Amino acid sequence: MTEPAAGVEEAPTRNWSLFGDSLGVAVFLGALVIAGSTWQVGFFITDTYAVANGLVNVAEGHLTVDRIEYSLTLGSQPGLHVVDGYLYARNYGQAFLALPLYYALEALTGVARLELVLAAGWSLLVVAACRQVGVVLDRRRLFQTGGSLLAVGLFGASVASATPVEAGLTGLVALQALSLLAVAVTALATYRLCARFHGTRVGAVAGVGTVLATPLWFWATVPKRHTLVAAAVAVLLYWFAASRQSGPRVTLPLVGAVRKAVVLRSLAYALAGLVAWVHAFEGVVILGTFAVADLATASTTSRRALVAVVVGVSVGLAPFVATNLLVTGSPVEPPRLTESYHPNDEVDIGPGGAVQHDVPAEEAAGQSVESGGGGQSSGSADSEDGQAGGPAGDGTDSSGDGRSAVGALTERVRSSSAFGYVTRIVADASEAPSRLYHTYVRSGRIEDGVRYSVNDEETVELTLAESVPLVGALVGGLFGALAFGLWASWRSRRGRSRLRSDGGTGGRWPAGSPVETVRRLSGRIRGGDPASQTDGFALVAFGAYATLYYPLLPLQSQLTVRYVLPVVPALVYLVARRRVVRRSLAVTARPLVAGYVLALAAGVVALTVVFPALDPAVGEAMQLHALANLAVCGVLLGTVATTRASLVDDTRITAGALGVAGAATTLLVVRMQLVYFEYGTYALPVVRHLADGLAVSA
């Protein structure tokens, strides 16, 4: 650990560095190494096929999916859409962003085997990460030498035990690499955010914690949208925090001298807009929440700043709008909202994966019979309902061919998105307690809303508290503060009434009009300190996500409530902001690290002793983790609450409990990747063998 630079602000005038400092580089590289270590090259959720096919086709220079490179079986695949007789993928943002990685991998597979490219890349990252940790600890030589030798050893072992990966899987691997990068960016942004307010120690713990103590690690190499959006949220939080003070003037080409804050805000709007390219609804929600939080707390709303905002939004939304125009002809109708492709349309997929148009009916029927024999699904959690993609993602539409864009859009909006969404929330009000309980607290077998049949009836869907027991600190902090506040106010009231026994305790606030109240509130928000304002944004973002997905959750294949994964960095930030948590890290991170390491060791021992005796099935194992994690969450909640309420003084207990909560998640996500959900070829079989040796995967 470096010296805590508590409260030390980065040099304001020249610091445009992405990483902030050497510790930031270490967090970034460490996140890549950790999250990459359990990489499986494979399709975990079936609609990834469509996105990977989209990527391959985009690389060939067209948006239409003319060639199916990847498929589970012949025929349709979830996430494939049909517009005017042409096939499109559901998500082009992800495909375009992965394009540079795809080209790089294509070039590399020309000279090397794909599985060894991954092993080599990871080994080089190990060198870089070790060196960087050495730089941070002022032991560069030792760490660099050790890291280099370790990396050669790991690579040698990988070469010896590598399982071949088809060179043609570069499309999938590019998407996975993009997702992995997104997790590293999330860790880095969380580090910089927390370091900005509370010094590098809190920052480093939070940054590393986003990987080790949240399910981001599990989703790092599952190329869904969630990790990308999580990275966007983390970066938005950082830029939001960094732009709450107007900062120095910087000179930009074409624009001239502007405040740094204005530039950051403009960038943030562009980033929020870009999210729409990946997922329209999440983009709208993030853009909306960011705009509300930003405009309510902006240090300046000059005309120049507003122009910057508009420019940012326009630039960010441009790719989204352009893609929509090219695919659907409507700027606001993304491919995801078009009809899902089913075979027997006028489009068919030939045996070689070539997409054929206007196939005669009999031939098409024959084709689909032939392709109908889809093998028995072997993995768990490998299919996703069309509906699962988003509140309005249900792709079944009856409007057919002769639909006008506006008419179809109106119908769709009414049937599925905003309108249907609100109706669903209102209609399901009575279900709210059970829904929320099964989404955030305890899973078990959830009878309503979850189709377990898609995952072989295995009870593998966990709640947020079961997968991120760290959130116990948030709730505990709240309870503790509440208890403390009540107690303090009771004491002060008693003291005051003793002083003024004449009963002159008149209202402290003059009863103002509602307008006055709102104005005062907005003034207080604007005048608040940047950290509290960022807290507000984090809370609003979480609330928005919870609301967006409320009608949908709990849902099959959510596993770790992946739908709210994008706001998990916000939760980590909020945990790091609790006064108790900060106090527990004020002097040293040792108790936290000790709690983490000891709990991890205890967990491994428990696994080796208990699991062989219990011989649990996948669902049982997941629920056992869930119960253990829930208990850990409860303990953390209690610890933080009592410490916050000043009933306990020793902050080492809180630090230890935080470490234990992190270890509980680490154990869960590592086991999920190495044992419970084996869906592909391990890119680093050496890690798997090491885990076997340590009996982690007994």
Place this chain on the structure above:
Amino acid sequence: MDASRAVTVLSVAVVLVTLVVTGPLVGGSDADRTTTELGDGTATVERVQLTDSPSFSSGRFGTGVVYLRIPDAAVEFTSTSGRSRLVYRVAVPALGFDRVGTATVDSGTIRRQVTMSDRAFAPDTLDRDRYRVNVTVRVQSFTVDRTVFRRNLTVGVDDD
């Protein structure tokens, strides 16, 4: 350049050179990558044993399902030649359940265990007291396909 840098440069060079040498440009053919394929081998089986008997039991820890607990199949060989594989099949026709587990057998293998995970059923899908469970183990390759073990068991659902 200090020693640590030299070590790093050397390590990186080793990694990159290995990468290229094993790659398609330098004679790294795909021939040696297909050794996991099934061959023309055969195997003579000494003994086949299930590690336990199949059973139905309620899922634990709040899973709320009924599991068909499937034992592993342990096979001992008297002789093996070439590459063949074991095909372990468990089926419950009344539940539409039919699953196959495989394990490759190389020449010289003495013992092999084929594992199969338990299968969960939603409680309301089990409407009988007992089910017929068919278990077979076959030795299979391009030249042989021999059933070496067959049991038709009746397994009760312990209702609790």
